[in-house]
Amino acid sequence: MRLSALLVVFAFVVAGTTPRAQQPLTAHDVVERVKQNIGVLWTEPTVDTFKDGDSTTRVTGVAVTMMATFDVLQRAAAGGANLVITHEPTFYDHLDKLDVLEAEHDSVTAVKRDFIRQHHMVVVRMHDHWHRRHPEPMATALSHKLGWDQYRSADSEFLYNLPETTLAELARAIRLRLPAPTIRVVGDPNLRVTKIVVVPGAAGFARHRQALRQDGDVLVIGEAHEWETVEYVADAITAGQKKALIILGHIPSEQDGMEEFARWLGTLVKEVPVTFVPAADPFWR
16 A cells, blocks of 8 residues: 555544534533533523523533622632522522612622623532522531431421520531521520531521421521511410420522532533632621
């Protein structure tokens, strides 16, 4: 065989075995992988949408957080991440409505959006569908942080049967394990308790009331309107019921659940780093 023919064959073989250049990973690609692997039916309408930035942006790194505060955005950008996946709203409203804020030329909103644009960032929310997984990842991640895995009820990932203790000792144990400096407690410190219902975040009065019906002694939540759940528990106590409430703060109650999301997403996205950027609890005492 002539040398020229050999070169043609060699070129054909090399061309057939050489992989194509890898396509850049976009923010849209990452979200599609989440949708395909989340394990629950993706439904509309949902708050799990793009909140700012261009979905076709090439991703340099992914930062997962509980809340995309300005501080979190700055730390994400400093770490080389331009796709931020947040559990809670970015623009101070459950639906991230910007019309009123921008019509008023709100300065806080403006500086935050300017930073996102200047750093070519994209912000996506991941709330509804992560909560719908079973077992519910926010409650199980929090209970794991608190060391309660072995006490989980076989009937519910929200109900825990702990060794009997007092409400004061339970609150003290939570403080030791959870960075929640402004934890608040409603109830008799000497109340003997064993059945704990965990409802992280801001699930709302209806869900809190339902949780208390699960025969729980103590309801552990992220936050609540004080004229709803707090007043209801106080009235239950006055009525002679064995009830108590522990309020952790929204961020501390769901932070670990989003750290778990970051670990999960890291199994789907290998092209760029996936990191967890914790949101700072703004309260102090």
